[in-house]
Amino acid sequence: MTAYAQPIFREEQRFRDVWWIMLLVFGLAALQWALAIQHFVFGQPPGNNPAPASMTLLFWIIFGNGFPLFFWWLRLVVTVYADKVDIRFAPFVRRVIPxxxxxxxxxxxxxxxxxxxxxxxxxxxxxxxxxxxxxxxxxxxxxxxxxxxxxxxxxxxxxxxxxx
Known part of the structure; x- marks a missing residue:
């Protein structure tokens, strides 16, 4: 196959329509935003034994921003060429089936x-x-x-x- 071969079929799907995943992801994000606001804006770290501000900031970055962006980025792309089927579950898996x-x-x-x-x-x-x-x-x-x-x-x- 040449590098410039045209696909016969291409379909890209994203996780955006799976409501329960989005509920989970954005629920975690809302929780982390609330904890970060409570900690940094109001100066009241949550809990009896609060984590240091740096740890709260790290969790906020990962769960409040990272997870939603990560799920926004995930996608399945199936491309059919004359001689193969190219399956990409970005960013993790790529499989080519002749x-x-x-x-x-x-x-x-x-x-x-x-x-x-x-x-x-x-x-x-x-x-x-x-x-x-x-x-x-x-x-x-x-x-x-x-x-x-x-x-x-x-x-x-x-x-x-x-x-x-």
């Missing part, structure tokens, strides 16, 4: 929590899923028997592009 290794492609409905233990890069044994939202995707059965599930908001289009 089309020659794909034995079967089919759209499917699944339950991320029950089938894979949640969202993200999940799985066990010979089954792995890359998903960030929803319950629809494409199942790739590889020639060695392993199964890869790609979460997608347009599974029929993704399956058609891979089968192309």
């Amino acid at each position: 089309k020659a290794e794909i034995a079967r492609v089919r759209p499917l409905d699944y339950r991320p929590l029950r089938d894979f233990g949640g969202w993200g890069v999940r799985g066990w044994g010979n089954r792995v899923a890359y998903n960030v939202r929803g319950s629809r995707g494409v199942e790739l059965t590889l020639s060695d028997g392993r199964v890869v599930v790609l979460g997608s908001q347009t599974p029929e289009a993704l399956a058609a592009a891979i089968s192309h």
Whole structure:
């Protein structure tokens, strides 16, 4: 494949629509903001044995700002080329599956929590899923028997592009 090959299909998904993750992340952020305001603005460190101001500041930076920004940055990008499927779960995972290794492609409905233990890069044994939202995707059965599930908001289009 040349470096300038054009993709047949590209889909980018982010965690922004998973309400419970956002509730958790922004709940932590609100808590940290409240603790930081109580500590630095009102001069009343929380608790009976308060942490030093530097520790409160560090926790505020990590949990009050870092977690929300981190979840804002996470994304799943699936790009289909003529000869391969490129899966990126940024910033952690990149997997390239040559089309020659794909034995079967089919759209499917699944339950991320029950089938894979949640969202993200999940799985066990010979089954792995890359998903960030929803319950629809494409199942790739590889020639060695392993199964890869790609979460997608347009599974029929993704399956058609891979089968192309």
